[in-house]
Amino acid sequence: MHNEWLYIGVFLIVAGFIPVAALVLAWILGPKKPNPIKQSTYECGIETVGESWVQFKAQYYVFALVFLIFDVEAVFLFPWAVALDKLPLFVVVEGIIFIGILVAGLIYVWRKGSLAWV
Amino acid sequence: MNFWKDPINVAADWLKNVFTGWGLTDPYATALVYLLGAFTMVALVMLLDVFLVWIERKVVARFQDRVGPNRVGPFGLIQPFADIIKLLIKEDITPAGADKVVYNLAPVLSLASVLLLWAILPLSALVYGVDLNVAVLYLVAAGALGTLAVIMAGWSSNNKYALLGAFRTVAQMISFEIPMVVALLIPTILSGSMSLKTVVERQDIWYVILAPLGFIIFLISAIAELGRAPFDLNEAESEIVAGFHIEYSGMKFGLFYAGELLHAFTFGGFMAVLFFGGYRFFGLEQIHPLVAVFILMIKALLGYWVIMWIKYTVPRIRIDHMLAFNWKFLTPMAFALLVVTAVMHKLLSGTQPWVYALGMFLSNVVLLLAALEILRTSARNQRRQEEAALSAIAQTSSH
Numbered sequence: 001m002h003n004e005w006l007y008i009g010v011f012l013i014v015a016g017f018i019p020v021a022a023l024v025l026a027w028i029l030g031p032k033k034p035n036p037i038k039q040s041t042y043e044c045g046i047e048t049v050g051e052s053w054v055q056f057k058a059q060y061y062v063f064a065l066v067f068l069i070f071d072v073e074a075v076f077l078f079p080w081a082v083a084l085d086k087l088p089l090f091v092v093v094e095g096i097i098f099i100g101i102l103v104a105g106l107i108y109v110w111r112k113g114s115l116a117w118v
Numbered sequence: 119m120n121f122w123k124d125p126i127n128v129a130a131d132w133l134k135n136v137f138t139g140w141g142l143t144d145p146y147a148t149a150l151v152y153l154l155g156a157f158t159m160v161a162l163v164m165l166l167d168v169f170l171v172w173i174e175r176k177v178v179a180r181f182q183d184r185v186g187p188n189r190v191g192p193f194g195l196i197q198p199f200a201d202i203i204k205l206l207i208k209e210d211i212t213p214a215g216a217d218k219v220v221y222n223l224a225p226v227l228s229l230a231s232v233l234l235l236w237a238i239l240p241l242s243a244l245v246y247g248v249d250l251n252v253a254v255l256y257l258v259a260a261g262a263l264g265t266l267a268v269i270m271a272g273w274s275s276n277n278k279y280a281l282l283g284a285f286r287t288v289a290q291m292i293s294f295e296i297p298m299v300v301a302l303l304i305p306t307i308l309s310g311s312m313s314l315k316t317v318v319e320r321q322d323i324w325y326v327i328l329a330p331l332g333f334i335i336f337l338i339s340a341i342a343e344l345g346r347a348p349f350d351l352n353e354a355e356s357e358i359v360a361g362f363h364i365e366y367s368g369m370k371f372g373l374f375y376a377g378e379l380l381h382a383f384t385f386g387g388f389m390a391v392l393f394f395g396g397y398r399f400f401g402l403e404q405i406h407p408l409v410a411v412f413i414l415m416i417k418a419l420l421g422y423w424v425i426m427w428i429k430y431t432v433p434r435i436r437i438d439h440m441l442a443f444n445w446k447f448l449t450p451m452a453f454a455l456l457v458v459t460a461v462m463h464k465l466l467s468g469t470q471p472w473v474y475a476l477g478m479f480l481s482n483v484v485l486l487l488a489a490l491e492i493l494r495t496s497a498r499n500q501r502r503q504e505e506a507a508l509s510a511i512a513q514t515s516s517h
Contacts, residue, residue, distance in 0.1 A: 006145075007152045007248040008237055008256075014156040015233035018164060019226040019373050022206075026369035030209045039214040041277050042364050053276070063441065067292035070449075074299040077456075078255065081306040084460060085467065092464050096457050103453050106445075115445045116438075 062114040066106060073102050124244045124407060130155060156237070159247060163236050163380065170379045171198040173419075174426065181430040201372075208368035216365065217274035224271035225366065225373035231263035232381045239387050240315045242397045242410030253314040254302045257388060258295065261343055264381060265291040268345065268352055271374070272362035283361025286437055287345065287352040293444040294342035294349075297335050300452035304332035304459055305392045318396030323471065326393040328478040329459060331486050333393045335452050340385045341425060342444075344378070348432040349440060356434075386421025390414055394421075451489045458485055 080087075080095045109115055130151050137147035172187065172195060179186025187194030212218060238253045240246040250256055265287060272284025306312055308328055309320040317325075326333045342349040353361030363374045390396055394417050397403050403410035435443070462481050466474045 003148060003152075004248045004250055006149060007156070008234075008250075010149060010152040011156040011160075011234060011237040011247065012230075014153065014160050015230040015237075016226060018160055018233065019229040022369055022373065023210075023222070023226065026206045026208070027210050029206050030368060031207075032209065034211070036214070038211060041213055041215065042279070042359070053273075053281075063289065063445070064292050066445075067296065070296045071299070074296075074303075077303055078306065078312065081303045081460075082310060082312055084307050084463060085310045089464060092460055096460065099453055099457060103450065106449065110446065115442070 062109060066109055066115075069102065069105065073098075126245045126407070156247070159236055160233055163233060164376075166383070167376050167380045168198045168202065169195075170383055170422075171201065171376070173422075174379055177423065177426050178430055181427075205369045205372040210369070211367050213276060213365045215276040217276070220270050220274035221365075222370070224267050224274065225370040225377075227270065228264060228267035229373045229377040229380070231260055231267060232377050232384055234260045234263070235384045235388070238314060239384070240318055240391060240396060241414055242403065242407040243315070243319075244407045245411055246315060249313055249315045251311075251313050254306055254312040258299055258302065261298075262291070262295070264377070265343070267377075268362045271366065272352070275362070275365040277365050279358040279360070280362050280364045282358045283352040283354075283364070286354075287362065289437065289441060290342055290345065290349060290351065293441055294339040294448075297444065297448045297452040298339035298343060300449075300456050301332050301336035301339060302392070303456055304329045307456075307459055307463055314391050314396075318391055318398060321395045321398065323475050324393065324395045328475060329393070329455070329482055330479065331451070331455050331482040332459070333389070334486075335448060335455070336389065336392065337424070338448065340389070341428060342440075344381050344385060344425070346378070346382060346425060347429040348435045350429075350434060351437050351440065354434060382425050383418060383422045386423075386425060387414065387418035389421040390417035447489070447493060451485070454489070455482070455485055458482075 076098070077095070080091075084092065133154065134147050134151050137150050138144070142150065175197070176186040176194070187197040190196040190200050212221060235257065237247040238250055238256055240249065268287045269284045272280045272282075272287065275281075305317050305325050308325055309317045311317060311320070345352050351361075353363065358364075363371055366374060391414070396417075397410035397414040399413045403413055458481050459478070462477055466477045469477075
């Protein structure tokens with residue numbers, strides 16, 4: 001049981017090592033002649049005005065909230081789905097009611113007009 | 119257990135004995151065997167990735183009525199290696215003002231998140247990395263890491279195009295993960311397990327027959343998760359030039375590219391495992407474990423081909439249309455499918471297998487037809503409203 005996660009951990013290290021090795025190799029082999037023009041930010045016609053790390057209006061703020069609710073819901077639904085064969089019909093219906101409550105929330109957000117790109 | 123029947127595990131046991139013979143205690147010997155196994159797996163996957171570049175270029179060439187790479191080596195097979203050498207000897211440019219740590223970490227994470235998925239992909243009954251009992255959740259989690267890499271790249275590049283690409287990725291990720299999770303619940307319900315190996319073993323009837331709609335939802339949300347056309351808004355070259363990887367060049371760009379191709383192929387593999395019987399093919403898999411691996415690879419390649427087919431055929435979708443499609447059509451349909459599957463599975467359990475399969479298949483078809491009918495009706499109503507408004511304007515202006 002713990003060995004499984006040991007393998008995942010080892011795999012994580014190896015999976016990180018290969019791309020890093022490729023980058024290091026490229027860094028050793030490639031020429032290094034930086035100049036200000038080469039390192040300037042890519043632009044298309046006119047140069048970028050101001051810095052790039054600006055505050056912005058999150059159009060999908062409500063989407064993010066709905067996403068959070070549904071993603072947490074998924075964690076509850078996976079055990080329900082795994083044990084579905086052993087559960088009595090009553091518990092299955094209860095799971096469906098749980099889904100129904102959340103879908104009702106989705107419909108509420110929808111009717112409020114929040115699922116529109118503004 | 120002999121070497122011919124099960125080469126991988128016999129080799130692993132032999133190696134472990136060798137390491138124990140050197141005086142290593144058990145946890146260290148196991149870890150060392152795992153390290154060698156993981157390294158072999160990753161190396162083979164990277165070799166596969168190199169050939170995926172060739173496959174992708176050949177296939178896109180055929181779709182566009184071209185020949186594709188055909189000069190370097192037979193059929194252009196050496197072309198990707200030439201590309202790698204070119205990428206390696208290019209100058210490593212970091213734009214001024216970029217957040218250097220995050221900027222350099224993003225391509226590594228992009229490829230690593232894909233490689234991580236290969237730890238749980240069951241290649242055959244005996245050849246697999248690890249059979250996690252929460253593999254389905256692991257699949258979602260590792261997939262989200264790839265999205266994080268895109269956001270990191272977009273944010274750290276200090277470029278507004280890249281930033282726009284990252285914003286779009288956030289919108290895409292928070293939308294399409296919901297149908298994907300729900301689509302993953304379908305094989306979980308049908309097999310009663312979250313372990314991918316058990317899912318394959320219990321697929322006497324392919325789940326694509328029991329849940330065709332689940333497969334369609336999984337395919338669409340997988341393409342969105344991959345960020346491939348028609349959902350490649352994070353790199354939409356006609357609007358934001360190259361999106362999140364605009365400031366990347368040389369090997370760093372190469373890692374993003376390799377990661378994207380491998381991600382698509384890997385999802386082909388997971389589609390095969392979850393819906394197309396994985397390494398099983400009418401008993402052929404029992405000949406030899408490597409035959410089973412071959413079967414899975416063929417299925418994964420077919421899945422990859424379907425993803426490429428969609429990419430090179432369908433035009434890019436606008437972002438508000440994409441979000442509306444997800445939240446107002448795909449997500450409700452996915453939840454309806456979940457409820458229908460749960461109820462039908464409960465009602466039909468204990469019946470004949472063919473009754474069960476037929477019931478599942480028909481319920482899916484009925485649900486799809488109903489969903490399309492609702493979509494058609496609502497679109498028609500909307501169009502009528504718009505036409506009525508237009509004709510009202512036309513009447514007032516004629517007076």
